[in-house]
Amino acid sequence: ALDISLIVAGTKYRGQFEERLKAIMKELTENPNIIVFIDELHTLVGAGSAEGSLDAANILKPALSRGEIRCIGATTPAEYRKYIEKDRSLERRFQAVKVDPPSEKETIEVLMGVKDRYESFHHVEYTGEAIEAAVYQSSRYITDRFLPDKAIDLVDEAGARAKLREAGYSEEFGEINRSIRVAVEQMETAVSEKNFEKAQFYREQEVQARENLQFVRERFDVKSNSRRVVVGKAEIDEVVSKWTGVPLTSINQDEGDKLLRMEQELHRRVISQEAAISAISRAIRRSRAGLKNPNRPVGSFVFLGPTGVGKTELARALANFLFGSDHALIRFDMSEYMEKHSVSKLIGSPPGYVGHEEGGQLTEKVKRNPYSVVLLDEIEKAHPDLFNILLQVFEDGHLTDGLGNRVNFKNTIIIMTSNIGARFIQKKASLGFQSTDATVVSRSVNDMVLGEVRKTFNPEFINRIDEMIVFEALSDDDLRTITRLLVNQVNDNLVDRKIHLDISTDVVDWIIEQTCKDRSYGARPLRRAIQRYIEDPLSEELIRGRLKGGEIEVYLEAGVLAYRTAGETETEGRPLAGGV
Template sequence: SKNVILFVDELHTLVGAGGAEGAIDAANVLKPALSRGEIQCIGATTLDEYRKYIEKDGALERRFQTIIVEPPSKPEAVDILKGLRDRYEAHHSVQITDKAIEAAVELSSRYISGRYLPDKAIDVMDESGARVRLKSMTRPPDVKALEDEVGQVNKDKDEAVAVQDFERAARLRDRADKLKKKLDQVQKEWREANKETQGVVNEEVIAEVVSKMTGVPLTRLESDEAQKFLRIEEEIHKMVISQDEAIKAVAKALRRSRSGMKDPNRPVACFLFLGPTGVGKTYLARALARFMFGDEEALLKIDMSEYMEKHNVSRLIGAPPGYVGYEEGGQLTEKVRRRPYCVVCLDEVEKAHSDVFNILLQIMEDGRLTDSFGRHVDFKNSVLIMTSNVGAEVIKNQAGVGFRRASEEQTYENMKNQLMGVVDRHFRPEFLNRLDDMIVFRPLNRADLKSIVHLQLAKVKDRLHGHKVELVVAEEALEFLIDKGFNPDFGARPLRRACERYLEDPLSEELLRGKFKGCKAISVKVKEDHLEFEGIPAEPAPAAAPPAEPAAVAKT
């Protein structure tokens, strides 16, 4: 029939379909009819599958006119969703606002990678309608309370029958009947109210759904995100002690990216953290993951000392075809593909083989990487942080040994300039030129270590809440922990070990012995070369007033 158009979805599946031994496949069955113009046919397939199946069969390819269908623009996607809105409203029994449709297109374009419009925006709209519908179907608290009460009364009635208390069982039966009638009435009113009032899908629901689909915290999708980025220093300083210059440099780069003044085809930021061990380079990366994405699990940490050999480089993007581990994917590409919103921390990057930097150049410049399967992995929504101990001796020598600050003649900027000379000799210019900033961390002084001890003690106090006791640490005990826990060659890490050795270990033994039972607090003081723990007893409850003696009655 000339009035019929045959549409074949997934056209590439015709190639080889039904092609058993001695038979021809479906594609070859269609070729004569297509060449004579007897049927009108439209086929749809993806570019990859067209190249893999259709292009190889030149006779089949020339019988079709190729038309590349590009994804629609955002305004076109909004119009498409408005045309589909009636169907989804009827299916989910909800109302979808115009603002919700615009938000679905905008947020899906911005936060959902690897898919195209209008498909991903339609999915967001569909899931949002289902979410609102499910919320409206959730039983209200009064219905649930009545159901629980009916269940408890029936249970009491069965127990009364079991002990042959039939009079009480009869009363409970009557009460259960009344409650059941009341429950039926409340449920009927609730169902009628649901029929009359439809749920509304608005921008807030769309934001919740996109947040759930991508793992990006909800606050990043709300309008107050800009205010949050203005408080970066304040928020990160709650987690990271000192390092003002480093935090300021990170904050400036992140604000530049968030305001739209940065190239959208590059990662959010690319940093090289420099400084001696134990001064907070990796900890700042962890704090950044918690600040930007609401979860420390958003930190992808890779130890680059595992990539010192040339053959280890393939582990980042996956083994090539034919090699062991090809199906597993790359350690870097696979994790970023699963969670594109993350902080990628490449620890001790100076230890990696030089071929690793060729891969990093592509990430830093184009914001993407091609894995062993040929898939493009998007790094445009991730923060790339590389830490290095190159030039650590320069910083240590300038800061001096112990706790004194650098001399006035040698300012922080001069120390930084000396360190840059070491970095320039170690890393290639094309690598350094693609960084947003090279951030130098200062060695920690005594005041910084005291603040770190306070953070460690706050964690111990939180753990003691389960024992219902407070921890009171004397000033001399703080100084004792700092003296025992600081090593100029290892930074603040020994401080954590000192807290475990001198505070947590003996305290846990005393708790297990039951030494602090009935105490409201534990006092920590220094005695010789160790810490001494003393329980502060809880105040006894006020004694009850003795009963008044009866008044004497005079006899007449």
């Protein structure tokens, strides 16, 4: 192997680099059985060149053309195009051979061949299941790297983690290192104060700590050599979870029960909307069962309905259910992309424009979080050029950013929300229908809403969407349930103070009556109402020291909210502060 950087290193005067390279070429010419390998072949271009002199590539060209030296180079397609294809004479002297990544089956054979080295180095033992998991999990979850590199890295890190965990080495090692650092700092302080007796004391402490450190290292090596730790599939899953951010429950194959309970889990956060939750649950189960097109996103949906009925909340709940955190939701407000020029912000500016090197807002976020829910809020407000960009994502599952990088969307769920046709849903809710007519009316309203959508979006855009889901307007019972959920969130914040609020049904109805007279706003006013009528007065009572903990009952008395603690009678109740 020939390292070009080592040949260049230390050359001060003209001719030194050429002299070194000529000596290497002479050695290769005199020994025809030697094949030289140059990694990062593109570094030949320009290496060692100065004004009026040749670079490494031009020095090697005559010998390569005459066949005097045998050379194999390795580089990436992008660097080959950038450096070698431009120099036609250099390109002609090499035969380009494309090396494709091995298949999963071939990668397992590669890992079986190298695992002995990693077992010897880490003093562990890899099970066959761990090797297979490293290949399959890396193929599924690590999309920006190639086999066998990513699978080997998985095996390496899993072995290192298992070794450290078994020995308990890292914690003890860190504690001794901290004691050494403290002793050195105190010794330097004592020397600066010219207190040499104290400095000698801390010096002895440092020496003792370093001896302990050496003892721990030797003990660790003996323990590791005497007993090998077994690395299985669980350790591989843990590393994949650390790398990708996908929770372990999603990686493990025993998530079937969780997926079958998906509707129940989503209903804990999203009230009503049976049809919407059922449709999205079916799509996710199809994907997890392997029945979806592998070249498309997990799902692409349009959520239609009036404001405040749970469209965005369902997207958040879905991100939390699938990926373990609300942070897995990537949200874009489409009102920011109403102008033609603003659409380029999603994929990055083209070459020559300001900000070209920064990449796109959408592509960069998905690149960093390939397992996520992408929410495009109020999609109808976006410029029509945005829909042309999304066509490629929906059909092929990838998008090319302004830097020319292909970003994988095959593991994302794309949700678009819209208020198109909301007036039909609100009109249906305000009129009210008997239960016998509800199904017929719902179908009619859905048809009217979807008709509005077809007038707004192009057919090629609509055809690529998996499902358009119409959200129903919220009923009185739905609003009561949502109010209870919001109060439970307040109780979660009061856990540290050991306070629990108990809200009577009259209070719930009173809050809804005060805030939801106009149903066109949905449930959004309820959050503001809880803050105004419950949280603000409660915070004043806490600051005044009137609430010490326990069960607090909030009830309605003469049109005013009041509270009493456990054990107090109704006559002892007090109005909540703030004059509500």
